[in-house]
Amino acid sequence: MNVLDSELVVAALRRQGWEMAATTAEADAVFYNTCSVRQHAEDKIYSALGRIRSEKEKRPALVVGVLGCMAQKDQALIRARAPWVDLVVGPGQLHRVPGLVDLVLGGGGPQMEVSLDRKAGSRDAVAQSFESYDPDRDPAMRPTPFQAFIRTQTGCDKFCAFCVVPRVRGPEQARPPEAMVAEAKKLVAEGCREITLIGQTVNSYRWADGGKTTRLADLLVMLDAIDGLDRIKFVTNYPRDMTPDLIAAVRDLPKVCHYLHVPAQHGSDDVLTRMKRGYTIGEYMEMLSRVREELPHAAVTSDFIVGFCGETDAEFEATLDLVRSAGFKNSFIFKYSPRPGTKAFERQADDVPEAVKKERNNILLEAQAEVSLAGNRRFIGSRQQVLVEGLSTRDEKRAVNPGPDGVAQLTGRTMCDRIVVFDAPLRLVGRLVDVDIESAGAWSLAGTVAAGVADALPLEALRYSDEAAPPPPTLHSIKLPT
Ligand code: SF4
Structure with a gap:
């Protein structure tokens, strides 16, 4: 999601004549697009802001901006901790960045634009304060020129107890299917061959218009028909919304990849209840068996949190059992990080010692590595x-x-x-x-x-560059037009 947001911000700035700078020293503006999912990600940004301070002191005209989820979550706290920051812009206000930069450069002083807090108004009012501007694309900012993300929806309404996303990215808001099909066609015309649909819970996608409801399976059918597009992926899925029509669409549509990221988060029903995930392990396994039946070769991947509030040895063992038995292609494993503004932070003690979290993290990683290796070995000879x-x-x-x-x-x-x-x-x-x-x-x-x-390929010898590789462009360092 943040990679796409960065692409869109850079696209908007480029249209105003800005260009990417190769290094911070050459940049006239530096933006940090931030993540709030774990404390570690936030700590890294505050460290980076500490490092940019001396550059800002040397060059007061340098614009320093903090964008994204941390801006929405911490708001004025960012300038309280780092008063040299000029811009604080939440993920629902990113379209305003070029105008706000102009205001700063014009002497208007520090600027902050954030969306409404989830409790600050009606759902509609809060939703309206999280604006999207997805059609602004910039091919040069993509991971590769032939792969692109398309956002299906912003925000999330699931409110898992540990997760700050519903607060910092706002209510779930779907985009019209026609807009995404038009965007996909434009991307394909620019040389894109693979599109990944992204949403916090992409398979909850639902668009109702004129008595007709479009769900993710319908959207996949529309995208699969686009000439020149080779592959379609979608992440991240919510287990309860992995419906039979979606599994059938993945099975039947030739361009849709047989890859499903469906985070289980934990193997214990009691912990899933404390996490407010909204399903049991029995329900998760039932979903997985439907996937295995219809898509026997599909890769299923998961996320797991270890050391969640009150996690006992037996509860952790349940997660270990799930990893050993479910056959995930791989899992993204995280130590629980309490997030202010979440139900878990407010009501449950972060009582698993860091050393225990670390040990469980390593045990689970090892178990997943064994499962992944066994799964990958099946492909030898194919x-x-x-x-x-x-x-x-x-x-x-x-x-x-x-x-x-x-x-x-x-x-x-x-x-x-x-x-x-x-x-x-x-x-x-x-x-x-x-x-x-x-x-x-x-x-x-x-x-x-x-x-x-x-x-058909000329097999030339490997040739190594004599010169050191040039430094990669600093993603969010921007040069003012001359
Ligand atoms: S469904 Fe995902 S994004 Fe939404 S609250 Fe739960 S963990 Fe966070």
């Missing part, structure tokens, strides 16, 4: 269609620069979201290729581009 995304992490670190026809170690993903590494010419980036899988680790597969494809 041929997988891979969308080539770019250099592998190894060659990116080595600053390999073989030129478009030179061979490097590339990485891509299968239809079920498994990472595959293989040697191939760089010009294959952005294309779909078949790869014969030869080995597997817990987090990736490795293979060789299939014979028919490989024969």
Whole structure:
């Protein structure tokens, strides 16, 4: 969600003549797009604000902005802790950033724009204060030119006890399906081949208009019909909304990836109740068995929180059992971090010691790694269609620069979201290729581009760049037009 928000803010600033700066020292404005999901993410921003302070003292005209969820959550506290910040803008007000920057540069002083608190008015009034401006796209800001996110809805109404999202991103608001189809067509015309639909609970998507209701399954049908689009993914799913029509759409639509991220969060019913997740493990497993029945090769992934308020050894064991038995492709595992403004923060003690959280985190990671390795080994000997995304992490670190026809170690993903590494010419980036899988680790597969494809490719020797790689552009450092 934040990657997409950054893309949209940069797109809006570029239209005003701003350009990305390669380093903070060259920048005329620096923005931090922030996350509030865990304390650690917030601590990192306050540290970064501490580091930018000396630059701001040297160059008082430098505009420093804090954007996103932390801006919405902390509001005036940010300037109280870091008075050199010029802009505080919540996720529902990001469309205002260019105008607010102008105000700061024009001598208007510090600016703050945030949405209404969830309890500050009616649902409609609060919803209206969280505005979206999704059609502003900027291809240069995407993870790759051929992959893009499209937002299906903003906000969330689930109110899980540990989660700050409903507060900082506001009420759930769906976008009209026609707007997303038009956006997808525009993206495809710009060379995009894979679209990932994003929403906090993307499968809760529902748009009612003129007596007709469009749900996520209907939206997938509309997107699947777009010529030139190869792949459609959607994240993140809420277990109770994994309906039979959605599973059938994934099964039947050829462009929809067999990859479902459905966070379970915990393996114990008592903890799920304390978390206010709204389902039992029995219901989660029933959903999973329906998925396995209709989509036997689908990759299902999950999120887990360890060390939630009052979590006993036995309750943690229940999560461990779930991970060992559910066959998740992988899980994102987090130590519980109490968030002010949530029900858990207000009403439940954060009583699991940090050392215990850490130990449980490591145990669960190890268990998931074993499950992931076993799952990946099943692919050895198979041929997988891979969308080539770019250099592998190894060659990116080595600053390999073989030129478009030179061979490097590339990485891509299968239809079920498994990472595959293989040697191939760089010009294959952005294309779909078949790869014969030869080995597997817990987090990736490795293979060789299939014979028919490989024969047509010049197999040049790897060539490494003589020069050190240029520094990547600082994502949110912006240069004023000259
Ligand atoms: S469904 Fe997801 S985003 Fe919504 S409150 Fe729960 S954890 Fe947070």
